[in-house]
Structures are given as structure tokens and as C-alpha cells.
Amino acid sequence: MGEEPQKTEEKRKMPKAQEKNNSSPNANNTGPTQANTRSAAAASQKNPSTDSDSREIIRVINALKTDMQGHNDCLKQELTQLRQEINGKLNSLTTAVQSLSDHVDEAESPLCTYLKQQRSLQQKLTDLESWSRRNNMRIFGVAEGEEGDSVLKFVEKFIKSELPASQNMELKIQRAHQTLAPRSRPDAPPRPIVVNFLEFTTKELILREAWKKKKIQVGERFVYFDHDYASEIVKKRKEYNTVKKALKEKGICFQTPHTSMQIHWATGVRTYNTAQEAQRELRKRGFPVEEPEPTEGESPAETRLLELMGWQQAAGCREKGSAAARRVREKLCEFQRGHTKDS
Incomplete structure (x- = not known):
């Protein structure tokens, strides 16, 4: 019976000892925290200019922002004015180009007519000059x-x-x-x-x-x-130079009356009215001959005008007509050769 009161007294003393032991770490942790706070306060007391420098930097940054905002507003205003000026100039240029286009459209047809008349007059002048010579x-x-x-x-x-x-x-x-x-x-x-x-x-x-x-x-x-010959006829006859050279190399006889060419093939004499026609015939027969440059017909300016005015179809019709005329001439030549053989 005497031992039980003694054990009870020991149990009462044990929690108090544990509480002392548990409270000892908190005391240990509190010590460093307080030390850091005191060191920071001491540092701030030692460097009082840090806060003032930070405030000065912030003030300068805000001032720069204000200046940049003002410059941006000025740039926006200048760009707006420049855009308005450019738009105005573009509108005036568009109007001027449209006016020029209208004038060109009005001048194309008469100019093309004048070019055709000039070519016709040149042909008549060449004919008169030939008669005088x-x-x-x-x-x-x-x-x-x-x-x-x-x-x-x-x-x-x-x-x-x-x-x-x-x-x-x-x-x-x-x-x-x-x-x-x-x-x-x-x-x-x-x-x-x-x-x-x-x-x-x-x-x-x-x-x-x-x-x-x-x-x-x-x-x-x-x-x-x-x-x-007249000068225009001489130019036309010079177109046959490449054809003449190829024929001479092969020993084939030919004649060039006025602006045409007569070639004495083994099958008979054949007449070509243009150097291009003779050149195509020689190429078909395997002759190496260069393309002659035409000196008569529509000028580059006239051809360009016809293209601008949408007259390509008329040019195609002329080409078809010339091809048909060539076929008719070829048939007539064949008929003449056959008639000559029969006689």
C-alpha cells in the first residue's frame, strides 16, 4: 500500500519533465530568428542610402515612361498625317493615270490607222520610185x-x-x-x-x-x-541572202525576179513570194538555213497597238488568208507542171 502512492507521485512528475524537454527546441529556434531580425535592422541602420536609391530609380523609370508615352503620341500623330498625305497623293495619281488611260484609248485607233496609211503610202512611193528607175x-x-x-x-x-x-x-x-x-x-x-x-x-x-x-x-x-532597184526593194531582196547561200552550197539553180524567188528543184521550178516561205521550204527538205529577218509588213509599234486593241483575231485571219493563198499558188504550180509534162 505504501508503494502505490509513491508511483502515483512519480507519474505526476514525469509530464512536467517532458513539457520542459519539448519546450527546449522552441527556445532554441527562437534564438536564430531574433538574431536575423536584429542583423537586418542593424544593416538597415548601417546603409540608410539604399531606400533612397531605390526610390530615385523608381522615380526615374516613371519619368522615362512619361516621356516615352509623350513621344509615342507625337509619332502616332505624325504617322496619321503622313498616311493622310499618302492617301491623297495616291488618289490624285489614280485620277491622273485614269485620265492618261482614257487619252491613250482615244489615240490608239487613229494612230493605228495612220500607221496603216503610212505603210500604204510607202508602198505607193516605192512603186513610183521603181517606175522612175x-x-x-x-x-x-x-x-x-x-x-x-x-x-x-x-x-x-x-x-x-x-x-x-x-x-x-x-x-x-x-x-x-x-x-x-x-x-x-x-x-x-x-x-x-x-x-x-x-x-x-x-x-x-x-x-x-x-x-x-x-x-x-x-x-x-x-x-x-x-x-x-529602189531602196525598199533592195532590203526585201537581201532577205533571201541566207536562202541563196544554202542553195549555192548544194548547187541548186535559182532566180530572184524583183522580190520573189524561183528555185529550180528536180521536180520543177517553184516560185516563192517571201524569204520566209522559201526558208520554210528549205527546212522541210533538210537544208540548214537561218531564219531571215523580215523588213516589210507591220512595224513593231503597229503590232503592239493591234495587240493592245485586241485585234489578234484579225491578225490570225490574215495569217489564215496568206496560208490559203499559198496553197492556191502551190496547186496552180502543180497544175502548170502537169500541163507542161502532158504537152
Whole structure:
């Protein structure tokens, strides 16, 4: 019985000891926290300028924000004014371009008409010039100085000595002179001599006799005779140069009357009215020939105007018409060849 009161007293004392033990860590933790607080307070007391510097930085940042906001407002206002000016200028440019477009539309049709009229007048002028030259003949290859004091006397003597058919006839040469181009250099081809006859028949007779003889020589140079063509006709005849070169390499005979070409194929003589037509025929037959450059027809400006005005269909119709005309000519040539064989 005496032991039980003693145990009860020990149990009462044990919780108090545990409470003391449990409270000891809290006391230990509180110590460092208070120490940190005291150190921070001491640091703040030691550096009083830190807070003032922070406040100054914040004030400067706010001032910069205010200035930037003001500049942004000014830029927005200037951009708005610039956009309004650009829009106004664009509107005025649009109006001006529309006005120019209207003027161009009004001028295209008359200009195209004038170009066609100019081409027609040029063709008529070329025809008149050709008629005025029909009694003329050109002699190519006579060296400069061979004519002596009188070109007319030299030509008359030269023709009668080289062409026997003209010895007993009166040539009736009215004028004879070299072309009006500058005197040629020694290494350049000499200027041709232009001879004007009183009668067309005399000129034709001289040309036929000269072409029959083929090779006529004066000194060391070969001389040949031809018509005195107008400048536009000369340009047109030059288109056949590439075709002539290809035919000469193959040894095929040909003739170029006026602005056409006659080629003596093995199947017969065939006439081509343009250099492009002859070139296409040679390519079909396997001849290497370059594309000739046309010198007649619609000018680039006229072609451009026709394209702008939407006249491509008319151009296509013209091409179809020319193709049909070529087919008709080919059939006529075939008929003529067949008729010749039958006869």
C-alpha cells in the first residue's frame, strides 16, 4: 500500500519533465530568428542610402515612361498625317493615270490607222520610185578609176566590147555615173555604176545578154549587171541572202525576179513570194538555213497597238488568208507542171 502512492507521485512528475524537454527546441529556434531580425535592422541602420536609391530609380523609370508615352503620341500623330498625305497623293495619281488611260484609248485607233496609211503610202512611193528607175541599170564590180575621165564613154565602150549583140545598135545612154556614196576604200567593194537608157527595151536587151554571158571581167574583177532597184526593194531582196547561200552550197539553180524567188528543184521550178516561205521550204527538205529577218509588213509599234486593241483575231485571219493563198499558188504550180509534162 505504501508503494502505490509513491508511483502515483512519480507519474505526476514525469509530464512536467517532458513539457520542459519539448519546450527546449522552441527556445532554441527562437534564438536564430531574433538574431536575423536584429542583423537586418542593424544593416538597415548601417546603409540608410539604399531606400533612397531605390526610390530615385523608381522615380526615374516613371519619368522615362512619361516621356516615352509623350513621344509615342507625337509619332502616332505624325504617322496619321503622313498616311493622310499618302492617301491623297495616291488618289490624285489614280485620277491622273485614269485620265492618261482614257487619252491613250482615244489615240490608239487613229494612230493605228495612220500607221496603216503610212505603210500604204510607202508602198505607193516605192512603186513610183521603181517606175522612175525602170530605164536604169547598175554595173557592179568596176574598180574605182577604171572609168577614166568620162563614165558614159567608158560604159558604152565596155558594153559594146563585152556584148556582141549590142555592137550594131545605138545604146542611147542618157546618163552614167557612180552612186553618190562616198568613195570606197581600196579594200572595200567599189561603188556601182548607174546607167540610164533612153529606152526600156534597150536596157532589157543589155541585161539579158549580160546574164547569158554570165562571166564578164574588167581587169582582175568580175563584173555583173542588174536592175536599179529602189531602196525598199533592195532590203526585201537581201532577205533571201541566207536562202541563196544554202542553195549555192548544194548547187541548186535559182532566180530572184524583183522580190520573189524561183528555185529550180528536180521536180520543177517553184516560185516563192517571201524569204520566209522559201526558208520554210528549205527546212522541210533538210537544208540548214537561218531564219531571215523580215523588213516589210507591220512595224513593231503597229503590232503592239493591234495587240493592245485586241485585234489578234484579225491578225490570225490574215495569217489564215496568206496560208490559203499559198496553197492556191502551190496547186496552180502543180497544175502548170502537169500541163507542161502532158504537152
